[in-house]
Amino acid sequence: MSVxxxxxxxxxxxxxxxxxxxxxxxxxxxxxxxLRVGVEGGGCAGMNYILGFDQPKxxxxxxxxxxxxxxMHKAHGMYLAGMQVDFQDGLNARGFVFNNPNAQSTCGxxxxxxx
Numbered sequence: 236m237s238v239x240x241x242x243x244x245x246x247x248x249x250x251x252x253x254x255x256x257x258x259x260x261x262x263x264x265x266x267x268x269x270l271r272v273g274v275e276g277g278g279c280a281g282m283n284y285i286l287g288f289d290q291p292k293x294x295x296x297x298x299x300x301x302x303x304x305x306x307m308h309k310a311h312g313m314y315l316a317g318m319q320v321d322f323q324d325g326l327n328a329r330g331f332v333f334n335n336p337n338a339q340s341t342c343g344x345x346x347x348x349x350x
């Protein structure tokens with residue numbers, strides 16, 4: 236008997252995974268919480284990224300990425316497939332950066348995109 240394992244549509248850089256673990260530890264969340272990655276309508280380019288801790292909801296798929304429990308609504312995978320989440324901690328910028336190959340254009344702040 237073989238078990239199919241679905242590959243997560245997104246990846247985290249080492250820096251992003253480290254920052255996500257740090258933030259989760261600081262918030263002292265229970266084990267049923269995971270990182271929600273997704274999209275929502277809005278922003279100057281049409282869609283905003285969602286990145287925050289949440290509990291599972293109906294329609295979610297659950298992944299484990301670098302040991303981090305991740306929830307993503309199954310409809311969001313088509314917008315985020317192949318995306319890499321990075322964390323920048325430099326003089327010019329600090330925060331999460333979304334490298335999304337599906338984005339046709341992005342806004343200046345990098346949190347909004349169009350497909």
